Amino acid sequence: METIRKADIYQKKRARNLVLHLHPIKLRKETIRFQLTFGLGGMSALLFLLQVFTGILLRFSYVASPAEAYDSILAIENDIFFGQFVRNIHHWSGILFVIITFLHLIRTFYTGAFYYKRRWNWIIGICLMILVVFSNFTGYLLPWDQLAFWAITVSTSMLQYVPLAGNWLVEFVRGGVDVNASTLLIFYNFHTAILPITIVILMVFHFWRVRKAGGVVVSENSSNEMAPSDPDLVLKELVTGIVLLAFIFLLSVFFNAPLLERADPAFSPNPAKAPWYFMGIQELLMHFHPFVSAILIPLLFVIGLIWLPFLKFDRQYEGIWFFNEKGKKLAVLATIVSFFIVTIAILISEFLINFEGWLPSLPLIISSGLIPLFLVATFLFILMYFIKKQYRTDTSELILFLMTFIIVAYVVFSIVAIFFRGPGMQLMWPWNT
Numbered sequence: 001m002e003t004i005r006k007a008d009i010y011q012k013k014r015a016r017n018l019v020l021h022l023h024p025i026k027l028r029k030e031t032i033r034f035q036l037t038f039g040l041g042g043m044s045a046l047l048f049l050l051q052v053f054t055g056i057l058l059r060f061s062y063v064a065s066p067a068e069a070y071d072s073i074l075a076i077e078n079d080i081f082f083g084q085f086v087r088n089i090h091h092w093s094g095i096l097f098v099i100i101t102f103l104h105l106i107r108t109f110y111t112g113a114f115y116y117k118r119r120w121n122w123i124i125g126i127c128l129m130i131l132v133v134f135s136n137f138t139g140y141l142l143p144w145d146q147l148a149f150w151a152i153t154v155s156t157s158m159l160q161y162v163p164l165a166g167n168w169l170v171e172f173v174r175g176g177v178d179v180n181a182s183t184l185l186i187f188y189n190f191h192t193a194i195l196p197i198t199i200v201i202l203m204v205f206h207f208w209r210v211r212k213a214g215g216v217v218v219s220e221n222s223s224n225e226m227a228p229s230d231p232d233l234v235l236k237e238l239v240t241g242i243v244l245l246a247f248i249f250l251l252s253v254f255f256n257a258p259l260l261e262r263a264d265p266a267f268s269p270n271p272a273k274a275p276w277y278f279m280g281i282q283e284l285l286m287h288f289h290p291f292v293s294a295i296l297i298p299l300l301f302v303i304g305l306i307w308l309p310f311l312k313f314d315r316q317y318e319g320i321w322f323f324n325e326k327g328k329k330l331a332v333l334a335t336i337v338s339f340f341i342v343t344i345a346i347l348i349s350e351f352l353i354n355f356e357g358w359l360p361s362l363p364l365i366i367s368s369g370l371i372p373l374f375l376v377a378t379f380l381f382i383l384m385y386f387i388k389k390q391y392r393t394d395t396s397e398l399i400l401f402l403m404t405f406i407i408v409a410y411v412v413f414s415i416v417a418i419f420f421r422g423p424g425m426q427l428m429w430p431w432n433t
């Protein structure tokens, strides 16, 4: 009788409260702790909503044709009430969306929330991450200024290094040999319809899986104390959301989204740089054959991420940041080692190594592709062996070390390419670029 009454109250409360369709009525107190998740998943969801809202507003004035796109952006900025502000919000939150979603990926990794019941949600998450990056990428072309045109030209040209189908793929993505009117239309359709709809579908699935796993991850030793989601969790979400919105609005009041001169297919800026999140790959291109840097390494990384939840993982690390005390030390060590090794490797590769010149009889894919890749892989293997022996790590701790090493390496590559590469992609100080 008592259970029926409880269920009845629950149903009534749920029917009246939209929020309780998202959250259970009560959850473990530990899951509400801000420092466990930093609210990053919720922030990603809010940023998506903001993108859809501002994106639809922009669509009222934006025209997706090379002859009119740039002028329509000028009209949004100059003739439309709050047009510049809306464009700025879309621009800054588009960047934040990529960063926050990536931080959310990092948080789920470092709290061991990618294993067992959360395995499939991790994989859905990887798909979401790729979709978010491509949402930003397809939006990048739309202003049709020099920045947009050449960034997309540089990035799409990397596809030509896919074996056998490369040139076909470039033409397929661009809808022609060069970036042209068809490319703009293709990107516009993906940007404003196909990608957002796919994100919505996966996001619904993603949220459902969080509920299926019994909420966010917690350590097995944490207390079983329960708390009502409304107001305990809802209030925290509200405050996080308001702070995030306030930050974006302030950014958008003071800093305008960039707009260079109208796109000129006949005049390429020097250097022509890819969007910032692909700059790490552009830096890799300076050191490896394009097949290795633009196709093989990113592919191996994504396969590694998808494979991750199927490797051996110690469940006692779930819900604990960096797994344990040793994990924290390993993360710091990996950060320092990666920073110095990658910086030194970039300098050595730039000024001392020239496999192409030393081995002219070999095909480029071997001399400047597979040989340097083999050297890097051997180095990583020895490093991991040393860490395993020296710190007596188990598989989980070793993966934590490797993941940290790779993330820091990508950040260093990106910083070098964004700030330290000038005309001809030569290395130089930022104030000379």
Ligand code: HEM
Residues within 6 Å of the ligand: 048, 051, 052, 053, 054, 055, 056, 058, 059, 062, 073, 087, 090, 091, 093, 094, 095, 097, 132, 135, 136, 137, 139, 140, 141, 142, 143, 191, 192, 193, 195, 196, 199, 257, 258
């Ligand atoms: C899914 C997340 C989205 C991301 C990450 C994103 C990102 C971007 C970016 C980076 C730009 C270039 C803005 C600039 O810097 O100049 C852009 C432009 C644009 N986006 Fe989105 N967007 C998203 C969703 C949407 C949606 C759902 C719509 C419409 C339904 C939309 C409509 C537009 C339009 C019309 C432009 C061209 C106007 C301009 O460049 O200012 N976007 N988007």
Ligand code: HEM
Residues within 6 Å of the ligand: 037, 038, 039, 040, 041, 042, 044, 045, 046, 048, 101, 102, 104, 105, 108, 113, 114, 118, 121, 122, 123, 124, 125, 126, 128, 129, 132, 199, 203, 206, 210, 213, 215, 216, 217
């Ligand atoms: C559009 C992008 C995304 C949105 C809106 C989103 C949203 C969320 C939310 C709201 C949660 C629960 C609360 C929290 O952890 O903050 C969550 C959990 C989770 N997300 Fe995401 N997420 C996105 C992308 C990703 C990515 C890129 C990954 C990783 C590859 C990922 C993996 C996970 C996992 C494994 C959980 C369960 C965490 C746990 O149980 O502690 N998500 N996501």
